[in-house]
Amino acid sequence: xxSSVALYNxxxxxxxxFLLAGPNVIESEEHILKMAKHIKNVASKFGLPxxxxxSFDKANRTSSKSFRGPGLEEGLKILEKVKLTYDLPIVTDxxxxxxxxxxxxxxxxxxxxxxxxxxxxxxVAAAKTGKIINIKKGQFCAPSVMLNSAExxxxxxxxxxxxxxxxxxxGYNDLIVDPRNLEWMREANCPVVAxxxxxxxxxxxxxxxxxxxxxxxxxxxxxxxxxxxxxxxxDGIFMEVHDNPxxxxxxxxxxxxxxxxxxxxxxLIAIARVSKGKKPFKIDLTPHED
Numbered sequence: 001x002x003s004s005v006a007l008y009n010x011x012x013x014x015x016x017x018f019l020l021a022g023p024n025v026i027e028s029e030e031h032i033l034k035m036a037k038h039i040k041n042v043a044s045k046f047g048l049p050x051x052x053x054x055s056f057d058k059a060n061r062t063s064s065k066s067f068r069g070p071g072l073e074e075g076l077k078i079l080e081k082v083k084l085t086y087d088l089p090i091v092t093d094x095x096x097x098x099x100x101x102x103x104x105x106x107x108x109x110x111x112x113x114x115x116x117x118x119x120x121x122x123x124v125a126a127a128k129t130g131k132i133i134n135i136k137k138g139q140f141c142a143p144s145v146m147l148n149s150a151e152x153x154x155x156x157x158x159x160x161x162x163x164x165x166x167x168x169x170x171g172y173n174d175l176i177v178d179p180r181n182l183e184w185m186r187e188a189n190c191p192v193v194a195x196x197x198x199x200x201x202x203x204x205x206x207x208x209x210x211x212x213x214x215x216x217x218x219x220x221x222x223x224x225x226x227x228x229x230x231x232x233x234x235d236g237i238f239m240e241v242h243d244n245p246x247x248x249x250x251x252x253x254x255x256x257x258x259x260x261x262x263x264x265x266x267x268l269i270a271i272a273r274v275s276k277g278k279k280p281f282k283i284d285l286t287p288h289e290d
Contacts, residue, residue, distance in 0.1 A: 007089055007108055008132050008160040012191055014049045016272035017230060019265075020091050020109070020134070020193065020238040022053035024251045025069045029078045031243075035258070036082045039241060042262045046269055051109055052088045053240070054079065057095070058250055069250075072099060076106045091134060097125035104129030114138045114166050114198075117149050127156035134193065134238075136164045139175060139203075143184040150188040162191040164238060165229075167199035173216075174202055177225050182232045193236035194229035196222055197254045217253030219245065223264055230272035237268065 011018045021039050026032050036052050043050035056075020058068045069075055079090050083106065091109035094100055095116065103110055110126045112119075114136040126133050135149050146163040153161040163185050167175030177199045185192050202216035226237065242248045242255040256264065 004108065004131050004160050011049055011051075011132075011162075011236065014235070016269055016276055017234060018049040018051070018236045019043055020051045020053050020236060021241050021261075023242050024240045024248065024255060025055045025058050026075050026078055027069075027249060029081065032078055032082055033085060035241070035243065036086050036088060038243070038258055039261065040086050040088060042265065045262065046265055048265065048269075050088060051091045052082055052086075053091045053111075053238070054082075055093055072102060076102060080106045094122065094126060097121050100125040100129055104131050107131060109134050111164075112136060112149075117141060118145065120152055123149060123152045124156040127153040127158035127161075130158060130160075132160040132162065133158065134162050134164055136166050136195065136198075137181070137185070139167055139169045143181040144187065146185050147188045150190055161188075162193055162236070163188050164193040164195050164236075165199070166195035166238075167201065169203075173204060175199060177228070179228050179232050182229060182234055191235035193238050194225070194234045195238040196226040196229060197238070197240040197256060198251070199225055200254050201251070202253075215251065215253070217251070219253055219256070222254070222256050223267070226264065226268055227271055230268045231275045233272075233275055 023035050032054055040050060056069050056072055079092060082088060083090050089108035090106060091111055092103060092107050093111040093113050094103050109132040110129060112123060112126060112135045115138060116122055117135050117138045133153050137146050150161045150163055165181050165185060167177050170176040182192055182194060200218040200221050204215060240255045241258050241261055243258040245252045245255040245257055248255050
């Protein structure tokens with residue numbers, strides 16, 4: 001718990017923001033180590049606190065035929081190697097309460113997927129590991145729901161919680177990002193993270209040759225959502241990054257190209273520093289007199 005508190009305090013104090021980044025899913029040990037090395041080099045150049053992200057199992061894929069990852073045991077071995085090789089904290093997601101104890105032995109941040117953000121047993125099991133808990137707001141949820149979800153973690157004895165915006169359903173195959181949520185989610189009294197990649201998914205919006213569907217996305221709008229998020233003043237940016245998004249087995253349309261990571265972060269840092277230097281508006285509603 002002490003190490004979790006120290007990391008949590010470091011992330012809360014990060015200026016102008018901290019970064020959760022990595023490929024969506026573990027494809028191989030070689031690939032994940034390559035990505036960790038390059039992303040760390042970029043983040044270090046700007047002095048951004050980095051938590052490396054990847055998933056050992058994508059349990060909520062659109063199709064049962066979709067690639068899911070290496071699984072719990074092998075995936076955690078690979079993430080632990082990343083952690084030791086590059087001295088990086090790790091964030092990865094859980095889908096079942098039974099996974100939390102094992103994941104907590106490796107991960108520094110346990111992520112609760114958006115679809116599961118209200119699952120009490122999962123939140124409590126994750127909280128009891130003592131690790132930082134990052135709860136993604138469900139695409140179907142109002143921002144006020146996150147106050148209750150964060151409180152479930154705290155009532156389980158863990159104060160190290162953060163909440164993450166990842167878009168809201170807009171019809172059947174699209175998401176929108178409401179910047180007001182980034183302010184309203186502060187009612188949860190914890191760091192607010194913006195997922196600037198999943199927010200641009202088009203769930204089940206991509207038709208496949210031979211039949212079936214997969215999730216599409218609007219990669220070209222990632223800079224737009226990221227700029228908006230840092231201008232509002234979020235504490236952290238969550239971003240999935242890949243060296244070859246067109247060949248990524250999962251969520252390729254919403255992974256940011258590694259070759260453009262440095263350029264985008266440089267711009268975001270500039271915007272965030274200007275924005276965080278602004279004092280909150282004090283609105284005076286007394287009648288104006290000429």
